[in-house]
Structure formats: structure tokens, C-alpha cells
Amino acid sequence: MHWVLVGxxxxxxxxxxxxxxxxxxxxxxxxxxxxxxxxxxxKASYEKNDELVQLIKNLSYxxxxxxxxxxxxHVFANNLYYCQSLYGTPSIIIGKNLFQKLTDKELEAGLxxxxxxxxxxxxxxxxxxxLLLMNFYFPIFMILSLFKREHQKAxxxxxxxxxxxxxxxxxxxxxxxxxIDREMAQSNEYFQPYxxxxxxxxxxxxxxxxxxxxxxxxxxxxxxxxxxxxLKNIIGQGISIEARIAKSLG
Numbered sequence: 001m002h003w004v005l006v007g008x009x010x011x012x013x014x015x016x017x018x019x020x021x022x023x024x025x026x027x028x029x030x031x032x033x034x035x036x037x038x039x040x041x042x043k044a045s046y047e048k049n050d051e052l053v054q055l056i057k058n059l060s061y062x063x064x065x066x067x068x069x070x071x072x073x074h075v076f077a078n079n080l081y082y083c084q085s086l087y088g089t090p091s092i093i094i095g096k097n098l099f100q101k102l103t104d105k106e107l108e109a110g111l112x113x114x115x116x117x118x119x120x121x122x123x124x125x126x127x128x129x130x131l132l133l134m135n136f137y138f139p140i141f142m143i144l145s146l147f148k149r150e151h152q153k154a155x156x157x158x159x160x161x162x163x164x165x166x167x168x169x170x171x172x173x174x175x176x177x178x179x180i181d182r183e184m185a186q187s188n189e190y191f192q193p194y195x196x197x198x199x200x201x202x203x204x205x206x207x208x209x210x211x212x213x214x215x216x217x218x219x220x221x222x223x224x225x226x227x228x229x230x231l232k233n234i235i236g237q238g239i240s241i242e243a244r245i246a247k248s249l250g
Contacts, residue, residue, distance in 0.1 A: 026135055030085065030128060030131045030132060030135070031085055031086045031087060031128065032085060032086070032087045032088060033085060033088060034083065034084070034085030034086070034088055034127045034128060034131050035083040035084055035085050035088045035089060035090070035091045035127060036085075036088070037131060037216075038081075038083040038091070038093070038127060038131075038216065038217070038220070039071060039083070039091065039093070041209075041212075041213045041216050041217065042071075042073040042075050042076050042081070042093055042213070042217065043073055043074070043075045043209075044071035044072065044073040044091075044093050045071060045072060045073070046069070046070070046071055047070040047071055047072050047094070052070065053070055055108065055111070056068060056070050056092065056111060056115075059108075059111060059112055059115055060115055063115050063116065063119050064119075065090065065115060065118060065119055067089055067090075068089075068090045068091070068092060068115065068118065069089055069090070069091040069092070070091075070092050070094070071091060071092070071093045071094070072093070072094045072095075072096050073093055073094070073095055073096065074095075074096050075207075075208065075209045075213070076093070076095055076207060076208055076209075076213075076217055077095040077096050077097040077098075077207045078095050078097050078098070078101070078201070078204045078205065078206065078207045078225050079095050079098075079201055079204075079206075079221050079223075079224075079225050080092070080093070080094055080095065080098060080110050080111070080114055080201070080221055080222065081093040081095075081217060081220045081221050082114050082117055082118055082123045082220065082221070083123060083126075083127045083220060084118060084123040084124050084127055085124070085127055085128065086124055086128060090118045090123060092111065092114055092115075092118075094107075095207070097204075097207070098110075101200060101204065102197060102200060103193070103196075105193040106193045106194075106196050106197040106200070107197070108190075108193070109184070109190040109193035109194040109196075109197050110194070110197040110201075110222065112184075112190055112194075113180055113184055113190075113194060113197075113222055114222060116180045116183065116184075117176065117180060117222065120176050120179075120180070122174070122176045126171065126219055126220055127220070129167075129170070130167075130215075130216050130217075130218070130219070130220065131216065133163055133166075133167070133215075134212075134215060134216050136163075137159075137160075137163060137215070140159050140160075141211065141212045141215070160215075164218075167218060167219060171219040177222075177244070178244075178247060178248045181244055181247075181248035181249050182248045184249070185248060185249050191249075194249075195245065195249055197222075198222070198223050198241050198244065198249075199241050201221075201222070201223050201225060202223050202224070202225070202226065202240070202241040203226060203241075204225050204226060205225060205226050205227075206224070206225035206226060206227040207225070223241065223244075
């Protein structure tokens, strides 16, 4: 909608038409190429480790998932992410630091749970919703990019409160999260490694790039990293590992 308003600012009639066309093009990009936008945001590169790629193929086959792509990123290096547009290819993005922080079995358990999120279509829902919000809030990010001092940025961060709160309501206590946690708790093979995976990730400091990319990637994972940003701590970064263990993994 704001693109229509921008168009109207330049020309009452033609500007509105241009704005509508631009809005439709953006929507098409989100629905068809949403995961490509996520991959570009994280500066992810296609994983060439044959052993890891084969592992994910084998796990995907067990869940009747086909053609799941695997990428790694040095930008969001401390977590494991998933993304998929409505008509795109499901993708897993592995932070490069995880190869040192996790055991092989902990990483495998995290990948198995991530594939369950993809199978449940939670990945499509979160990818599209996050990108739509990004599009809506793009002007605010553009304004913030003009300021270099933190106290100046802090003034405009108040505009983030509604959308961070909305995301928290939708994703923080997601029923899919507890459902998959319960499924993992029933697995003799992955139960303990999965709990360890969640604990280690939740206690690891978030590593991202910018407010813009952090906004897009929030809740695109199984569990959030620890983050010192005041705004996220006011709203809440997601259900704690302790609460998840008490409710589903105890």
C-alpha cells in the first residue's frame, strides 16, 4: 500500500498505477522467490560437503520431502534457519559456527527437527509473513539507515514495537513448535541430542548483520539465540528453553 502512496506523491493517476504494479511485482517475488530473498539476506552459499548434503537427503526422504537445498552462512553464523516461498524450493541455512559448537549428533537432531518444520509448512508461513512485514516496514528501515548514531536510531525503533509484538504473538508460542518438540521427545535417537541442541543455541549470542536482516530472520529458526538488543528483550525473543523442556521435552 505504501508504494501506491509513494506513486501518488509523484503523480495522482500514473503514480498510483505505477505503485500498484510495483506492489504486485513485490508480492509475486515474495510468493515465488521468497527463499531467494532470504538467501541473499544471509549471504548464504550452496553447501558442497557431500556427506552433509547426503545426510539431509536421507533425512528428507524419511519425511517424504524432496529437493531440500542446503546452504551455509558466515553472517548468521550461530543458528540454523529454514525458508520456503509458496512456489519455491525449501532451503536450510546452517550457520558456520555450528560445526564447531555442536556435536555431529546434535546438528543432525537440529536438522531433523528443521525438516519437520518444513514438512508442516511452517517454513512457508513464516517466510511469507516475515517478507510481507519487511516490505511494509521498508520505509522505516530506509530512514534508520540515514542515521549513524545509536541514540538517533533508538528514537525511531519505537515504530518497531507493534510489529515485533505481532510476530511474538504469532510465533513465540506457536503450536507447531510444541508439536514438533513432543515428536522429538518420543524419538529414542534424537531426544537427548535435540535438547542439547536447543540449549546450546539458546545460550549462544546472536550473530547477524543489520537491523534490516535481523528483522527478516527473526523466528526463521527452531529457537532464537541470546540477544542483547533492548527492544527484543522488552517484547520477548521467544519461549525459553526451560519452558519448552517443562512443557514438551521434560
